Amino acid sequence: MKITVAGTGYVGLVTAVCFSDKGHSVTCVDIDENKIALLNSGKSPIFETGLEELMAKNSERLTFTTKREAAYCDADVIFIGVGTPERLDSSADLSFVYAVADEIVAHAKRDTIVVVKSTVPIGTNAAIDEYMNSKAPDGVHFEIVSNPEFLAQGTAVRDTLYPSRIVIGSSNQSACDTMLKLYEGFDAPKLVMGRESAEMVKYASNDFLALKISYINEIANLCEIVGADIESVSKGMGFDSRIGSSFLRAGIGYGGSCFPKDTKALHWLAHINNYEIKTVKAAIEVNERQKLRLYEKSKNYYRSLQGLNVAVLGLTFKPGTDDLREAPSLVNIPVFLEDGANIRAWDPVGEARFRQLYPQLDYCKTIDEAIENADICFIFTEWEDICAYPPEKFVKLMKKPVVLDGRNCLDKSACNADGLIYEGIGR
Numbered sequence: 001m002k003i004t005v006a007g008t009g010y011v012g013l014v015t016a017v018c019f020s021d022k023g024h025s026v027t028c029v030d031i032d033e034n035k036i037a038l039l040n041s042g043k044s045p046i047f048e049t050g051l052e053e054l055m056a057k058n059s060e061r062l063t064f065t066t067k068r069e070a071a072y073c074d075a076d077v078i079f080i081g082v083g084t085p086e087r088l089d090s091s092a093d094l095s096f097v098y099a100v101a102d103e104i105v106a107h108a109k110r111d112t113i114v115v116v117k118s119t120v121p122i123g124t125n126a127a128i129d130e131y132m133n134s135k136a137p138d139g140v141h142f143e144i145v146s147n148p149e150f151l152a153q154g155t156a157v158r159d160t161l162y163p164s165r166i167v168i169g170s171s172n173q174s175a176c177d178t179m180l181k182l183y184e185g186f187d188a189p190k191l192v193m194g195r196e197s198a199e200m201v202k203y204a205s206n207d208f209l210a211l212k213i214s215y216i217n218e219i220a221n222l223c224e225i226v227g228a229d230i231e232s233v234s235k236g237m238g239f240d241s242r243i244g245s246s247f248l249r250a251g252i253g254y255g256g257s258c259f260p261k262d263t264k265a266l267h268w269l270a271h272i273n274n275y276e277i278k279t280v281k282a283a284i285e286v287n288e289r290q291k292l293r294l295y296e297k298s299k300n301y302y303r304s305l306q307g308l309n310v311a312v313l314g315l316t317f318k319p320g321t322d323d324l325r326e327a328p329s330l331v332n333i334p335v336f337l338e339d340g341a342n343i344r345a346w347d348p349v350g351e352a353r354f355r356q357l358y359p360q361l362d363y364c365k366t367i368d369e370a371i372e373n374a375d376i377c378f379i380f381t382e383w384e385d386i387c388a389y390p391p392e393k394f395v396k397l398m399k400k401p402v403v404l405d406g407r408n409c410l411d412k413s414a415c416n417a418d419g420l421i422y423e424g425i426g427r
């Protein structure tokens with residue numbers, strides 16, 4: 001089967017590499033010439049554990065190109081994995097998806113299954129079907145299949161090789177058979193359903209996880225007021241199998257390329273259909289409020305950050321990725337700068353991208369360097385090195401050992417025992 005994947009981002013590239021690992025030959029096409037050049041030199045443009053190794057292992061089955069004609073003219077299956085970012089009105093911007101649709105229409109020379117892996121609002125697959133087939137060259141038919149992606153950044157390769165489920169949205173038997181054959185090597189429940197349902201599974205799943213995070217963050221905020229400890233509360237809740245223990249970690253809110261935009265897009269979709277989806281709306285509002293929680297806490301120690309040495313540990317929206325999209329650091333750093341802080345930042349992989357946005361920060365190679373002589377330290381990402389950092393070193397190296405932990409990743413009792421002034425979220 002000739003497979004093409006449009007878009008070599010977190011979803012497209014990982015999907016392509018994992019298919020190649022299952023024995024398929026895959027052509028990856030992107031409009032970004034730098035990315036393609038990097039990929040052709042054996043390097044991944046994104047940081048994901050195991051990705052570069054898997055690329056090298058399957059290099060003879062992987063082709064990277066910017067040439068759309070060659071990529072689309074005779075493919076059996078074309079996956080669309082381009083971005084669907086948030087528009088100003090908070091709806092999903094589908095222009096990248098439609099641009100690929102146009103390019104496929106322009107170049108495809110035979111019947112093709114077009115699989116929409118990008119997260120798209122409910123009804124988009126049907127609209128693309130109509131759009132592409134109304135413009136299709138004579139004798140060419142495009143069969144549009146929804147196949148939402150559930151990988152999480154930081155564990156993208158593992159999530160793709162061992163998915164929780166594979167959702168196929170199509171009512172066309174032959175297209176479903178092809179998709180099931182394509183996914184034969186993946187040991188996961190395969191769920192075939194209508195395209196609208198498949199599209200909704202993706203939004204409903206992401207928004208439910210966002211809701212869980214916002215819920216536990218509200219409980220954490222209340223814990224602080226009434227003297228309970230969120231760590232104990234989450235643990236106590238998590239043993240209930242109806243609730244489950246994942247996504248019950250309190251912190252400074254969710255970020256990343258999916259939850260923020262997918263909650264807003266579903267809220268928007270409900271709104272234009274004259275329905276108010278109150279739970280999702282609340283999740284969004286709570287998350288907005290949570291982002292500056294540590295900054296508010298800093299007021300307990302300093303009236304402002306003016307002239308202070310401020311250490312920032314972690315810049316990416318979560319560990320295991322170099323992605324900064326909607327990272328809490330991006331909300332906090334401008335506020336700190338406005339306040340007059342001297343910022344020394346450390347992140348094991350996010351530095352290069354952050355430096356492009358904020359070249360004026362002092363970037364450090366080690367945690368030691370970042371916290372040395374600091375008046376206050378903010379933790380935004382629970383990188384392993386931060387979780388394992390000995391609390392006594394904050395006391396030893398900082399001018400005043402005030403540590404505000406936005407991910408509850410340090411051991412609170414160890415921090416207190418070592419004489420740190422430590423605050424997490426809800427503990």
Ligand SMILES: NC(=O)c1ccc[n+]([C@@H]2O[C@H](COP(=O)([O-])OP(=O)(O)OC[C@H]3O[C@@H](n4cnc5c(N)ncnc54)[C@H](O)[C@@H]3O)[C@@H](O)[C@H]2O)c1
Nearest residue numbers: 007008009010011029030031032082083084118119149153
């Ligand atoms: N990132 C995630 O964790 C994740 C998880 C599940 C689903 N999704 C969804 O998958 C989609 C892609 O997300 P992502 O994070 O991989 O995006 P990304 O921004 O990392 O990658 C998108 C890629 O598409 C390329 N592109 C744009 N226009 C193109 C065109 N006409 N032809 C070929 N390539 C083109 C871009 O250059 C870029 O490399 C989004 O809809 C997202 O919501 C993302």
